[in-house]
Amino acid sequence: MTKINQHFMQLPGNYLFSEVARRVEAFSREHPDRDLLRLGIGDVTRPLAPAVTAAMHRAVDEMGSAESFRGYGPEQGYAFLREAVARWDYQTRGTAISPEEIFISDGAKSDCGNIGDIFGVDNRAAVCDPVYPVYADTSAMAGRAGRYDLRRGRWDRLIYLPCTAENGFLPALPEEPADLIYLCFPNNPTGAAAGRDYLKGWVDYANSRGAVILYDSAYEAFITAPDIPHSIFEIDGARTCAIEFRSFSKTAGFTGTRCAYTVVPQALERDGVSLHRLWRRRQATKFNGVSYVVQRGAEAVYTPQGQTQIQENIRFYQENARTIRKGLAAAGLTAWGGENAPYVWAKTPGDMGSWDFFDLLLRQAGVVVTPGAGFGPGGEGYIRLTAFGSAGDTARAMERIRAALT
Amino acid sequence: MTKINQHFMQLPGNYLFSEVARRVEAFSREHPDRDLLRLGIGDVTRPLAPAVTAAMHRAVDEMGSAESFRGYGPEQGYAFLREAVARWDYQTRGTAISPEEIFISDGAKSDCGNIGDIFGVDNRAAVCDPVYPVYADTSAMAGRAGRYDLRRGRWDRLIYLPCTAENGFLPALPEEPADLIYLCFPNNPTGAAAGRDYLKGWVDYANSRGAVILYDSAYEAFITAPDIPHSIFEIDGARTCAIEFRSFSKTAGFTGTRCAYTVVPQALERDGVSLHRLWRRRQATKFNGVSYVVQRGAEAVYTPQGQTQIQENIRFYQENARTIRKGLAAAGLTAWGGENAPYVWAKTPGDMGSWDFFDLLLRQAGVVVTPGAGFGPGGEGYIRLTAFGSAGDTARAMERIRAALT
Numbered sequence: 157m158t159k160i161n162q163h164f165m166q167l168p169g170n171y172l173f174s175e176v177a178r179r180v181e182a183f184s185r186e187h188p189d190r191d192l193l194r195l196g197i198g199d200v201t202r203p204l205a206p207a208v209t210a211a212m213h214r215a216v217d218e219m220g221s222a223e224s225f226r227g228y229g230p231e232q233g234y235a236f237l238r239e240a241v242a243r244w245d246y247q248t249r250g251t252a253i254s255p256e257e258i259f260i261s262d263g264a265k266s267d268c269g270n271i272g273d274i275f276g277v278d279n280r281a282a283v284c285d286p287v288y289p290v291y292a293d294t295s296a297m298a299g300r301a302g303r304y305d306l307r308r309g310r311w312d313r314l315i316y317l318p319c320t321a322e323n324g325f326l327p328a329l330p331e332e333p334a335d336l337i338y339l340c341f342p343n344n345p346t347g348a349a350a351g352r353d354y355l356k357g358w359v360d361y362a363n364s365r366g367a368v369i370l371y372d373s374a375y376e377a378f379i380t381a382p383d384i385p386h387s388i389f390e391i392d393g394a395r396t397c398a399i400e401f402r403s404f405s406k407t408a409g410f411t412g413t414r415c416a417y418t419v420v421p422q423a424l425e426r427d428g429v430s431l432h433r434l435w436r437r438r439q440a441t442k443f444n445g446v447s448y449v450v451q452r453g454a455e456a457v458y459t460p461q462g463q464t465q466i467q468e469n470i471r472f473y474q475e476n477a478r479t480i481r482k483g484l485a486a487a488g489l490t491a492w493g494g495e496n497a498p499y500v501w502a503k504t505p506g507d508m509g510s511w512d513f514f515d516l517l518l519r520q521a522g523v524v525v526t527p528g529a530g531f532g533p534g535g536e537g538y539i540r541l542t543a544f545g546s547a548g549d550t551a552r553a554m555e556r557i558r559a560a561l562t
Numbered sequence: 563m564t565k566i567n568q569h570f571m572q573l574p575g576n577y578l579f580s581e582v583a584r585r586v587e588a589f590s591r592e593h594p595d596r597d598l599l600r601l602g603i604g605d606v607t608r609p610l611a612p613a614v615t616a617a618m619h620r621a622v623d624e625m626g627s628a629e630s631f632r633g634y635g636p637e638q639g640y641a642f643l644r645e646a647v648a649r650w651d652y653q654t655r656g657t658a659i660s661p662e663e664i665f666i667s668d669g670a671k672s673d674c675g676n677i678g679d680i681f682g683v684d685n686r687a688a689v690c691d692p693v694y695p696v697y698a699d700t701s702a703m704a705g706r707a708g709r710y711d712l713r714r715g716r717w718d719r720l721i722y723l724p725c726t727a728e729n730g731f732l733p734a735l736p737e738e739p740a741d742l743i744y745l746c747f748p749n750n751p752t753g754a755a756a757g758r759d760y761l762k763g764w765v766d767y768a769n770s771r772g773a774v775i776l777y778d779s780a781y782e783a784f785i786t787a788p789d790i791p792h793s794i795f796e797i798d799g800a801r802t803c804a805i806e807f808r809s810f811s812k813t814a815g816f817t818g819t820r821c822a823y824t825v826v827p828q829a830l831e832r833d834g835v836s837l838h839r840l841w842r843r844r845q846a847t848k849f850n851g852v853s854y855v856v857q858r859g860a861e862a863v864y865t866p867q868g869q870t871q872i873q874e875n876i877r878f879y880q881e882n883a884r885t886i887r888k889g890l891a892a893a894g895l896t897a898w899g900g901e902n903a904p905y906v907w908a909k910t911p912g913d914m915g916s917w918d919f920f921d922l923l924l925r926q927a928g929v930v931v932t933p934g935a936g937f938g939p940g941g942e943g944y945i946r947l948t949a950f951g952s953a954g955d956t957a958r959a960m961e962r963i964r965a966a967l968t
Binding site: 157158159160161162164165167171197199200201202203204206208209212213216217219220221222225226227228229262263265266269270273274275276277278279289290293294297335336365366367368409411412413414426427429431434437438440441442443444445446447448449450 | 563564565566567568570571573577603605606607608609610612614615618619622623625626627628631632633634635668669671672675676679680681682683684685695696699700703741742771772773774815817818819820832833835837840843844846847848849850851852853854855856
């Protein structure tokens with residue numbers, strides 16, 4: 157008799173965005189005339205850059221001709237893309253990452269989840285609270301999170317790192333010893349960015365204890381401050397304790413095109429074994445590479461035209477973030493983030509719960525946000541807004557929120 | 563201190579195709595003037611069909627325009643593709659599979675590996691011998707295969723199903739009780755195809771014991787005999803015991819374009835839990851869907867033009883398979899497969915080992931094949947040849963083999 161993976165049965169029922177969608181749909185059914193402005197889900201809206209679509213068209217033509225057709229590519233990704241990544245995302249910033257250390261994939265979500273395959277089940281994982289749900293849920297699926305306490309909204313074997321207004325949403329080192337540490341900066345959902353000294357503290361912690369930092373820098377393109385590192389590998393010592401996840405999703409509008417990469421330094425070992433080698437084995441056995449056409453599109457992101465075009469999109473979203481920050485201040489709300497990140501994190505008025513405030517904004521302003529409590533108990537009393545909408549909708553949403561609250 | 567997944571340390575060192583590549587490279591260095599003909603790796607060579615590239619061009623244009631841009635798609639795949647699959651691959655063949663039961667993915671290799679996530683580690687898995695290495699290696703990574711016995715070339719917790727010339731490469735039901743049963747028909751590497759009565763035996767076995775069949779039908783497009791099922795779901799009772807993996811790789815030349823799908827029937831339950839629901843949860847948490855452009859390309863495979871064009875490619879490869887079968891007979895070798903499959907499985911002459919015969923063909927004929935022993939101990943004494951080359955190279959390779967052996 158086949159046994160299921162019982163760890164799945166511990167996963168809490170409603171995925172955050174499904175519950176948001178359910179409430180929005182119910183409201184729309186009751187009020188079919190009300191138009192809604194969506195600042196909830198973190199999905200981009202600007203089209204692919206012309207340099208990217210041109211490269212993809214060329215690649216499609218190559219695939220349609222016998223002379224230039226490509227079959228299976230390398231599981232780790234084509235050298236042309238790994239070389240562009242190493243050069244432009246690392247070496248030109250003074251970070252010594254080689255093309256061999258880069259693994260091209262279909263998404264940072266896949267990699268953040270699959271990376272668990274190479275680690276023992278008995279490791280203790282630490283996650284921020286609030287947190288992007290994938291780190292906790294995939295740890296749980298592997299049996300690394302223990303049991304879920306519905307009342308507390310927490311897994312009993314995960315170590316939670318409280319991110320609060322008091323600590324500027326930069327959590328302190330844990331008191332319990334952690335083996336795997338999921339960090340995401342610029343942060344989803346709080347929009348907090350981490351400075352060099354702060355990250356150095358984590359790197360030293362990980363090296364001294366033999367822990368591994370799983371560093372998600374999917375939003376690094378939104379960093380504006382010159383002293384904020386774009387990569388954990390800008391920190392001395394990170395090559396012996398960190399794995400980094402990056403994505404073209406938010407940088408270049410690839411949420412529907414699917415390309416990302418993971419950096420596993422060759423110097424990174426645990427139990428005397430190269431984690432680079434383990435991840436290569438995992439990918440060679442359970443993955444077959446990213447579409448050639450997509451890899452050519454990602455390569456074009458690094459051309460001069462590509463860079464000019466995607467920077468224009470990033471600036472567009474950054475302007476939205478400023479509109480949100482200003483609008484929330486005008487509405488009398490306290491907010492963080494949005495300066496080096498596409499996310500703005502706002503306190504609910506008074507002691508209002510985040511789902512209550514979600515409902516209030518939906519009903520009275522016709523604006524969809526994400527309730528902070530959906531990212532964990534530490535998000536209670538907050539909402540998340542995203543800068544990925546159109547400029548007009550973003551401005552209108554802020555005007556409506558101001559009108560509803562003042 | 564972070565612990566690695568020790569199960570990885572049990573994996574045998576050399577991946578089959580790396581060792582083949584190493585030997586070929588060494589030979590080419592010694593004999594730079596010799597041109598080699600490659601009938602080893604199962605990769606296609608014909609370009610994408612014009613209907614497919616046209617659809618991909620249109621999709622790239624959509625992604626480049628703000629009005630038609632698409633961000634995150636559904637993790638399970640777009641309805642347009644799931645509906646085309648359900649209709650043309652199942653319903654028109656009289657098999658009641660609905661679009662909701664189909665999960666679009668980046669590859670059957672990914673799915674065959676990742677499916678293990680939803681099952682308990684303590685299940686006993688059964689694999690054919692010889693076998694496509696991914697089933698065994700991914701079972702091992704999850705801790706389901708036990709320890710590897712280097713001398714015997716076997717995992718001590720896997721149940722091996724011997725595929726021999728005596729049983730026509732259609733293995734008998736196992737004596738030890740199996741929970742997860744990996745079957746692949748038409749088979750890689752032996753090229754054997756399974757009839758209806760034979761598959762009914764497996765379905766009855768699985769239903770009576772509560773086992774689950776993991777059915778890889780990546781090569782179904784090569785079936786020519788009218789009585790050979792294309793899907794396990796053509797067998798009564800399969801909806802309550804089987805998961806099926808399919809791919810556009812060999813059907814439509816998508817090895818470098820990346821698209822596949824997995825069918826998990828809604829009626830399939832174990833431990834009182836829907837496996838469909840578990841897989842949906844797994845994919846929603848650890849996967850973010852396939853590139854929109856690629857899904858539009860796959861959809862075009864089902865158009866009348868797409869069908870005409872890919873059938874032409876399939877017939878081309880089938881003709882190669884016939885050339886191989888005839889060539890091997892002329893060289894005095896006994897062979898199987900190649901009639902409902904792109905693979906031909908040949909006995910080595912006398913008692914020659916498969917790596918020795920590999921070396922002989924490389925050195926004396928300049929032809930690269932795959933040694934059967936690389937697929938497991940049951941493959942010793944055989945080689946695999948693939949029909950995916952050009953017609954000219956395939957004919958020349960057969961001529962050279964005949965000359966070397968006669």
